[in-house]
Amino acid sequence: MAQSEAENGLDLTITETVQGLVESYRQMTIPLERYLLFILLPSAGFFVLSVVAALLLDQPLMIRLPIPLLGFLAMSAALFYPKILLSQRKRELNNRFHLLITHMTVLATTKIDRMEVFRTLAREEEYGELAMEMHRITQLVDTWNQSLDDACRRRAKEVPSDAFSDFLDRLAYTLGAGQSLDDYLISEQAQIIQHYTTVYSSxxxxxxxxxxxxxxxxxxxxxxxxxxxxxxxxxxxxxxxxxxxxxxxxxxxxxxxxxxxxxxxxxxPLWFHPEEYPSPIEERLDKAMYxxxxxxxxxxxxxxxxxxxxxxxxxxxxxxxxxxxxxxxxxxxxxxxxxxxxxxxxxEEQRVKARDDEFPSFIRALGATEGAKQSTTGMVLRTLRKKDFGPLTENINDLYKRLNMRIEPTAAWRYFTADCRSYLIQTFSEMYLIGREMGGSPKQLGELIAANMNEVLQLxxxxxxxxxxxxxxxxxxxxxxxxxxxxxxxxxxxxxxxxxxxxxxxxxxxxxxxxxxxxxxxxxxxxxxxxxxxxxxxxxxxxxxxxxxxxxxxxxxxxxxxxxxxxxxxxxxxxxxxxxxx
Structure with missing residues (x-):
């Protein structure tokens, strides 16, 4: 009985593997005939030649053995390359999924049109494959005149990521039932962070x-x-x-x-490397490298x-x-x-990590104070910069000085993130800035961003x-x-x-x-x-x-x-x- 169950489990695993491989070939961007002719067949021929060479060479077995192994490696790589591409696409979707949802929640709380939320995310090249999926959803709505819930439901069947597919399915059902986008996303925050924590820990x-x-x-x-x-x-x-x-x-x-x-x-990622905003840190790093x-x-x-x-x-x-x-x-x-x-x-990396540790406290205090005083960021920083935020204090002072010099707020925040050199600070600062520009609640934005960043720091x-x-x-x-x-x-x-x-x-x-x-x-x-x-x-x-x-x-x-x-x-x-x- 136990042996038959083990055999059935093995057969099921093999069947699932074959089905997954066939599905990866179906989703390739290269035509199947061209891939078979120019990649798979030559790799199989190379494997046959390596076996023949190993049999004909008059050398010890220890020397001949790696030759067919090299040919087998090349053939296996060609055979499973579409599966690898599909896995990479799935990984790209999962990598920034929590950041996309946080960004989407920030945009949704500003009460802008829900399609504008998707269009904004589609223009964010930083999200890679997730931005492409946002673009495909907007295309289905704008070009093919489908409803947003139908577009989400259709893309949910095509994406390789189970987490993203499940999110789109629930989003389609919720929007079809008449619930607002911001209510749904706020309620989803805990589940999204829990999923990210589970994936990270695994x-x-x-x-x-x-x-x-x-x-x-x-x-x-x-x-x-x-x-x-x-x-x-x-x-x-x-x-x-x-x-x-x-x-x-x-x-x-x-x-x-x-x-x-x-x-x-x-x-x-820990570091942020802006090209258009130079920083003294970059000069020190370049000198050390030279x-x-x-x-x-x-x-x-x-x-x-x-x-x-x-x-x-x-x-x-x-x-x-x-x-x-x-x-x-x-x-x-x-x-x-x-x-x-x-x-x-x-x-320098230790300083970046220290700034990351202080940023949640800063952004929460900034949002709460802005919401309470109903004033600009520059006015709030006049008093907030006097508090001790560790290595982040100097950067907060520079941000206040730039805002006080009437530098455009977007440029001032960009210089702030460039000086911090932190990927998380740049990402969440951008979310806060966009949310404030679109009329979002600063207190809600600060608490949302601080909670998400604290989870990442714990991981x-x-x-x-x-x-x-x-x-x-x-x-x-x-x-x-x-x-x-x-x-x-x-x-x-x-x-x-x-x-x-x-x-x-x-x-x-x-x-x-x-x-x-x-x-x-x-x-x-x-x-x-x-x-x-x-x-x-x-x-x-x-x-x-x-x-x-x-x-x-x-x-x-x-x-x-x-x-x-x-x-x-x-x-x-x-x-x-x-x-x-x-």
Whole structure:
């Protein structure tokens, strides 16, 4: 009975997967015939060729195995690409859904025409696919003369997002029953925020599961790489080829996990990058980037020039306190100055987060005071700016000064959000500004915006905890895997030296028992340094993806992880030599 139920469940899952794949092909913008002819068939042909190549090559299985895997990966990517596109569209709809509903509620409370609410949202390019859906609804009403509830009901059947489809269905029913748009949206706020919280938390839970899988796979690949380094001592196979093959698989595994983490991470951008409103922050960040890149380029020139005898000084002169510069240091020293932009960007990011924490209190106080005094924002800020809003106080003072100088309110608020550099502050400030311009209640707007932003900030605290555990995990894996790599390498190096000494003083051919002659130790060490640097880069990208901060945060973690790998590898070689050297 249990076996039959399991088989029925498996059949149902396969059927749903096939139906979902067929539906994704139906919703493609590319004609199906063209996709099959120019993408799917060539990828299948590439897979067949990779299988044939793996069968015909006269190489060990460890080297031939990745070839058909590469072909299978290409064919699978082509087969499921429409499904991936549909999933990306669904993700885009879900990412900004709560912001769209908040914006729609703000517009609806201004008592403007309900179709004007949809037209306004359709012009907001920031909402991406959601703005396109708003545009499609307005087209159905304006061009095809359908009622708003019929247009919402029709689009609800086409969108891939269940949450957005359910919202449009309920909206169509409510509007058809005669309820006003603002009453419906205000009543929906709690449910929309609850849905966003659920989706956000489930994404963080998925990252926790992915973290455990990543740990297991990287440990397995680390053992495989150590075996690829050590086993040729007994088998006599070419260690360079086996190590290279395992490194390729290692790169594929890490890249796959990075893409998976990137797709699972919740969408919650921190930074706002306006192009038309410059800010002193931008100048500081640019200077830090120029200094970091310039110093890295200079160190790279000195390192390479010293190796090839082009420059009068080399890395040996810079690290004069070392008898011999370890090979990993040739990779990690040139990138070290990138710590400068990484630290500067991190400091500015902490200020952005601090401003985010203070903004709900500010916007609630602003709305309540404006509603009570029935005065302009500039008059209210005259007294409100004297209160302590932490790092946001300076920006509030600048906003008051611009409004007091009779700068147009829209421009003053835009400069305010540009100086804050916060995505949430920019988004919610824009909502408040538009709501006030259209005659909305400032008290209601302030409370609505503050409540929504507080929910997002609480979720960010959970994300911060997930990021902290991810940082600890990746730093620990980097040290542990590097330790394992260089233990195997140094053991082989010592065995090679021992075999030379034994051959010199004995008639026994030690090389018939220990095949150390097939090793090119410097080349294998160079390959290990490459995988350490690549692993550090991908680990830094993973941390940045989970954190959701600025891309420049990658530099800080990349440099630190590279130094952890370089120092651990050098220390491991010295330690093994102390214990095993004769």
């Amino acid at each position: 994404s963080l839970d998925s990252l926790e599961v992915m973290k455990d899988l990543y740990l297991s796979m990287i440990l397995s690949m680390t053992f495989a790489l150590v075996f690829a380094v050590v086993l040729p001592v007994l088998t006599g196979t070419n260690p360079t080829m086996t190590v290279s093959a395992v490194i390729v698989m290692y790169i594929f595994v890490q890249s796959g996990f990075y893409l998976a983490i990137r797709s699972m991470a919740p969408y919650d 200094v970091g890149v310039g110093l890295s380029a200079a160190l790279l020139f000195v390192t390479l020039g010293g190796m090839f005898g082009v420059t009068p000084i080399g890395l040996n002169d810079l690290l004069f306190f070392l008898d011999e510069v370890p090979l990993p240091f040739y990779a990690v020293v040139p990138i070290t100055p990138m710590l400068i932009p990484g630290i500067v960007f991190r400091q 960010r605290q959970k994300r911060k905890q997930a990021t902290t555990t991810m940082v600890g995990l990746l730093y620990g894996i980097t040290a542990a895997s590097t330790f394992a790599f260089f233990i195997g390498l140094q053991v082989v190096n010592i065995l090679a030296q021992m075999s030379l000494d034994l051959n010199a003083g004995s008639r026994l051919d030690v090389n018939s028992l220990i095949n150390t002659g097939v090793y090119d130790i410097p080349l294998i060490e160079f390959l290990l340094v490459i995988i350490i640097m690549f692993s550090a880069m991908l680990s830094a990208l993973m941390i940045r993806t989970v954190d959701g901060g600025h891309k420049a945060n990658t530099y800080l973690h990349f440099v630190v992880l590279s130094w952890i790998g370089g120092v651990t590898g050098t220390f491991t070689k010295w330690l093994v030599t102390q214990f095993l050297a004769i």
